Amino acid sequence: MTIAVIAPNPIVAGVSMGLAMGTQGGMFHLTNFFIIKFSTPETAGRAGGLMGFTNIMGGFSSYIMGWSRDLSGGDFGPSIGMLIVAAMLGFVAYLFMIKREAAEYHLSNRTGNKVTF
Numbered sequence: 001m002t003i004a005v006i007a008p009n010p011i012v013a014g015v016s017m018g019l020a021m022g023t024q025g026g027m028f029h030l031t032n033f034f035i036i037k038f039s040t041p042e043t044a045g046r047a048g049g050l051m052g053f054t055n056i057m058g059g060f061s062s063y064i065m066g067w068s069r070d071l072s073g074g075d076f077g078p079s080i081g082m083l084i085v086a087a088m089l090g091f092v093a094y095l096f097m098i099k100r101e102a103a104e105y106h107l108s109n110r111t112g113n114k115v116t117f
Contacts, residue, residue, distance in 0.1 A: 001084045005077060017080075027090060028058060028078070 004016040008052035065079035072078045
């Protein structure tokens with residue numbers, strides 16, 4: 001996304017934006033996978049509700065980006081900045097999860113349980 005914002009060539013900016021949106025789409029699937037993986041039978045309802053909420057918000061993201069563009073006088077900078085901030089927040093959240101993931105992986109290997117993905 002950062003390359004799409006600073007690229008002087010519109011073709012490079014368009015390709016960069018397409019790649020960035022494609023990778024964010026893949027992250028939505030991983031997010032849903034992690035929600036399912038870490039939910040227990042007691043928290044399955046809350047996990048399903050959270051997945052539904054995030055999918056609804058994802059559906060409104062294009063509307064929010066268009067509204068942001070209109071407020072800024074036709075400039076896409078704030079909209080793309082919003083996506084960059086959302087990606088950074090996701091990365092920071094992942095950094096907090098990676099240590100727990102590694103600990104679970106090592107624990108399951110020590111006990112002889114197979115890890116399935």
